[in-house]
Amino acid sequence: MENVVMEAGEGGSKSNAPQNDDASVMNALYEPPPPLASDGVDDAFIGMALEECSLRDVYSYSCHRFGVRPNENILRQLPPVAGDEWVRKIKVLDFSAVYLGGKGCLSLVPIIERCTEATHLMMPNVGLTHEAAAPLFEVMRYHPSVSWMDVSKNRLNDDVGRWILNAVIENPRIRFVLLRDAGISPPLLQKIENRLHERMYGTVEAITPSIRVTYAEGFSQLFESSLGTGANDTARVPVHYVPPSVAAGLVELRHQLYRNAESMRCVYNCFTHNLTPESGGCASDAGTDAEELPETNSEAGFGAPHPDRCSWRSFFCGLRLLGVRAVCKSLEDSVAFANLCGICNVETVLFGKLIQLLRPHVAIKDEMTPESPPVRGNTIPNQFADVSPPLDVQQGASMDAEEIPSRDLSGNMRAATPEMGKPQADTPSVPTQEAARMASEARCSPLTLRPLHCTLHEKRSSLGPSLLDTFVTTPSIAGVHASGPLEARLRLDRTFDSRNKQTVVDQLYDERVTLSEVFKKTGGEDPDASAPSYLVDIDEVIKHAVSRVGESNREIVKSLVEPWAVGVEDRVLVNTEGWLSSMYVPQLEASTLMPFSFSEEKLIWAGVTVEELRESVDLW
Numbered sequence: 001m002e003n004v005v006m007e008a009g010e011g012g013s014k015s016n017a018p019q020n021d022d023a024s025v026m027n028a029l030y031e032p033p034p035p036l037a038s039d040g041v042d043d044a045f046i047g048m049a050l051e052e053c054s055l056r057d058v059y060s061y062s063c064h065r066f067g068v069r070p071n072e073n074i075l076r077q078l079p080p081v082a083g084d085e086w087v088r089k090i091k092v093l094d095f096s097a098v099y100l101g102g103k104g105c106l107s108l109v110p111i112i113e114r115c116t117e118a119t120h121l122m123m124p125n126v127g128l129t130h131e132a133a134a135p136l137f138e139v140m141r142y143h144p145s146v147s148w149m150d151v152s153k154n155r156l157n158d159d160v161g162r163w164i165l166n167a168v169i170e171n172p173r174i175r176f177v178l179l180r181d182a183g184i185s186p187p188l189l190q191k192i193e194n195r196l197h198e199r200m201y202g203t204v205e206a207i208t209p210s211i212r213v214t215y216a217e218g219f220s221q222l223f224e225s226s227l228g229t230g231a232n233d234t235a236r237v238p239v240h241y242v243p244p245s246v247a248a249g250l251v252e253l254r255h256q257l258y259r260n261a262e263s264m265r266c267v268y269n270c271f272t273h274n275l276t277p278e279s280g281g282c283a284s285d286a287g288t289d290a291e292e293l294p295e296t297n298s299e300a301g302f303g304a305p306h307p308d309r310c311s312w313r314s315f316f317c318g319l320r321l322l323g324v325r326a327v328c329k330s331l332e333d334s335v336a337f338a339n340l341c342g343i344c345n346v347e348t349v350l351f352g353k354l355i356q357l358l359r360p361h362v363a364i365k366d367e368m369t370p371e372s373p374p375v376r377g378n379t380i381p382n383q384f385a386d387v388s389p390p391l392d393v394q395q396g397a398s399m400d401a402e403e404i405p406s407r408d409l410s411g412n413m414r415a416a417t418p419e420m421g422k423p424q425a426d427t428p429s430v431p432t433q434e435a436a437r438m439a440s441e442a443r444c445s446p447l448t449l450r451p452l453h454c455t456l457h458e459k460r461s462s463l464g465p466s467l468l469d470t471f472v473t474t475p476s477i478a479g480v481h482a483s484g485p486l487e488a489r490l491r492l493d494r495t496f497d498s499r500n501k502q503t504v505v506d507q508l509y510d511e512r513v514t515l516s517e518v519f520k521k522t523g524g525e526d527p528d529a530s531a532p533s534y535l536v537d538i539d540e541v542i543k544h545a546v547s548r549v550g551e552s553n554r555e556i557v558k559s560l561v562e563p564w565a566v567g568v569e570d571r572v573l574v575n576t577e578g579w580l581s582s583m584y585v586p587q588l589e590a591s592t593l594m595p596f597s598f599s600e601e602k603l604i605w606a607g608v609t610v611e612e613l614r615e616s617v618d619l620w
Contacts, residue, residue, distance in 0.1 A: 053082055054078070054080050054081055054082040054083075054086070055078040055086070055087060055090075055111055055114065055115075056075055056078040056080045057080075057082075058110055058111060058114065059074065059075065059078055059107065059108070059110075059111050060075075062106075062107040062108075062109075062110050062111070063104075063107045065107075066103040066104075066106050066107050067103065068101075068103045068104050068107055070107075071100065071104065073097055073098050074095060074098065077094070078111070087114060087115060088116070088117045089117070090117060090118050091117060091118055091119055091120070092118065092120040092122070093111070093112060093118050093120065093121050093122065094120070094122040095108065095122060095126055096122045096123065096124050096125070096126065099125070099126060099127050100126045100127050100128075101127040102127065102129035102131055102132045104126075104127065105123070105126060105127065105128045105129065105132035105133075105136065106131070106132045106135065109132075109135045109136055109139060112136070112139055112146075113139045115145075116143075116145055118145055119145055119146060119147050119148060120146070120148045120150075121140075121146050121148065121149045121150070122150045123149075123150060123151050123154070124150050124151065124152040124153050124154070124178070125153035125154065126154065127155075128151055128154040128155075128156065129154075129155065130156070130159060130160060133151075133156060133160040133163060134163065137160070137163040137164055137166070137167045138163075140164075140167040140171060140174065141166065141167045141170045141171055142170070143171065143173070144173070145173065146171075146174065147173050147174060147175045147176065148176045149176070149177050149178065150178040151164075151177075151178065151179065151182060152178045152179060152180040152181055152182055153180065153181045153182065154183075155183055156182045156183045156184055157183055157184070158188055160182075160184065161179075161185070161189070161192070164179070164184075164192060165188065165191055165192050168192055168195045168199075169195060172199065174196075175199065175200070175332075176196070176335075177192060177196065178339075179192070200332050240609060240610040240611070241606060241607065241608065241609055241610070242340075242608045242609070242610060242613060244602075244606060245327060246326075246327060246337060246340055246341075246605075247602045247605035247606050247608075248326035248327075248602055249319075249324055249326040249327030249328075249337055250358070250605055251598055251601045251602050251605065252323065252324040252326055253322065253324045253354070253358060254358040254359075254601070255594065255598065256322045256323060257358055257359045258359075258360055258587065258594055261359070261360045261585050261587070261588055262585075262588070264355075264359065264506075264509075264510045265510045265511065265513075267322065267355070268307065268352075268355075268510070270317070270318040270322055271310045271314055271315060271318035271351050272310050272318075307352070308350055308351065308352025308353065309348040309349060309350050309351065309352065310348065310349055310351055311348060311349070312334070312338075312344075312348075312349060313331060314349075315334055315335075315338060315349040315351055316328055316331045316334040316335075318351070319334055319337075335349075338351070340610060340613075341354055341613060341614065341617055342614035342618055343617060352620075353617050353618070353620045354617055356499075356502075356503055356506070356620040357487075357492060357617050357619075357620055358492065359506065360585050360586075360587045360588070361493065361494050361495050361502055361505075361506060361585070362495065362502075362505045362506050362509040362583050362584065362585055363495040363505075363583070363584060363585070363586050364495070364505065364560070364583055365582045486608060486613070486615075486616045487616065489604055489607075489608075490595070490596075490601065490604055490605075491595040491596070492616075493586075495586070499619060499620055500553070500556065501556050503620065504549050504553045504556045504557065504560070505560070505583065507549045508545060508548065508549060508557075508560070508583065509583045509584075509585075511549075512580045512583065514548070515544060515545065515548065515576075515580060516577075516580055518544050519534070519536050519540075519541065519544070519576040519580075520533060520534075522536050522537075522540050522544075534575060534576050534577040534578075535566070535573040535574065535575060535576070536574055536576050537571065537573060537574075538561060538562075538565050538572045538573065538574050541561055541574045541579075542557055542558055542561055545557045545560075545561065560579075561574055561579060564578055564579040
């Protein structure tokens with residue numbers, strides 16, 4: 001195949017292609033291989049043509065040619081049976097779990113070339129070298145199916161960057177290229193970025209290199225990062241801060257999670273159900289072809305009680321349904337947003353991690369009586385479990401966008417300590433009937449799905465002037481890029497030290513309506529009529545609770561249920577009404593809801609680095 005001579009300014013010309021050793025490596029790989037010889041190879045393969053071998057045999061033979069031992073992890077991924085039907089079943093080539101080195105990567109090139117239905121090539125931090133990259137990206141120039149490449153954290157250089165640019169120019173199927181910490185210079189990364197942006201949108205927006213640097217992951221121009229420097233730096237070192245549009249998307253998502261804290265199950269359903277509302281834009285204005293991204297994801301189904309992942313298109317639809325408009329102008333923008341947050345995983349988006357970071361967390365009150373009011377939130381229509389919620393739900397929503405309060409800076413929020421779940425001195429452990437009625441009228445609404453706007457969140461509270469007057473003004477860079485943990489800066493308070501336990505409590509709270517109905521049915525069928533219906537056998541309670549949060553969390557569920565167990569004759573029963581009613585969201589009990597206004601929080605996110613965001617999300 002002829003090498004394409006790139007135009008001036010597009011990353012070099014034919015003279016920049018690898019010479020001598022690199023060319024000999026490519027020729028050795030792409031000339032028809034000879035029949036398998038008997039030196040060190042299984043006798044069963046002697047004389048067989050390469051097309052007659054399985055992918056596992058091809059890989060073993062390729063490793064033999066380059067003098068490396070076949071990797072067991074890779075062998076397990078490859079089918080041991082010859083035939084094109086087996087090759088066509090491979091959609092993802094994921095080599096990220098092993099370190100291969102240069103010759104190990106060279107051994108994979110024949111496999112990559114033969115997998116003509118694979119759409120994803122994952123090779124981050126595998127030891128890809130200059131020599132191995134030459135034939136790899138020669139294959140990428142004409143590969144018929146790969147649209148996503150990840151070669152981050154490999155020691156590459158600008159020669160490899162030019163080969164990548166050449167592959168992007170020549171192969172219109174390539175849409176995403178991840179090049180984080182790959183050793184390629186920012187100007188060349190910018191050229192790759194511009195090509196991909198032009199492919200997505202048909203235009204290349206002008207960028208001022210002196211004040212911006214691309215995040216260098218091959219996504220849309222939406223994700224340009226600010227360029228920061230340390231106080232003692234003699235040269236400008238790029239620091240990737242959260243871009244303004246991503247900051248706006250994070251703020252919108254967090255505000256919607258607070259608005260719908262009583263109906264989080266409906267929020268999860270927005271991402272996991274196949275929703276196509278007319279005004280949501282999921283089917284009509286996505287702006288992408290059907291072949292670009294997977295339509296469905298078998299891992300995110302209706303049966304899972306609390307699925308934490310969905311397909312790319314479902315993530316795009318879910319953001320639009322929730323009114324998070326800043327990062328879902330197109331499907332590609334929502335995928336890029338997910339990748340920047342560190343929740344994009346091959347064909348799925350791990351949206352549950354991001355929700356757990358941003359949502360208001362649940363606490364547990366110390367004591368509750370059987371005469372307590374019913375579990376709050378039981379007015380949520382059950383049909384939300386099966387029917388797509390409308391885009392503009394209005395009924396029952398008394399908290400309009402203009403009425404979302406901003407927490408004053410005097411510090412009404414309780415500290416994130418393990419004791420946070422205990423009632424404060426001025427908070428009764430058992431809510432009154434009147435308090436429950438007011439809470440039900442004010443907050444027990446279906447999903448609230450109005451888009452948020454910056455101007456709606458900048459009203460001052462009734463407490464009078466505060467530090468907001470100086471906070472919302474244009475700050476210096478040093479003021480925005482504050483230090484301290486991300487969760488502390490944004491007041492992402494947790495009730496429990498253990499994030500795993502916090503997640504279990506949050507999920508049980510979200511499932512409280514379903515669990516309450518199950519327990520009522522179980523208690524009503526109890527042959528022992530002497531026990532009230534809300535007293536259910538402890539084994540039944542644990543079984544149903546574990547079915548909602550996963551078997552791996554059984555011990556956590558037991559520790560939460562056992563304090564509510566009572567002995568009735570020779571049985572151990574659980575006060576299910578008291579247990580479910582003991583879970584509450586502290587922010588909803590306070591007089592104010594949101595810790596910051598829209599503009600305040602967006603300003604704080606602007607001082608967060610991408611690495612900080614990813615690390616915080618990954619903790620969940």
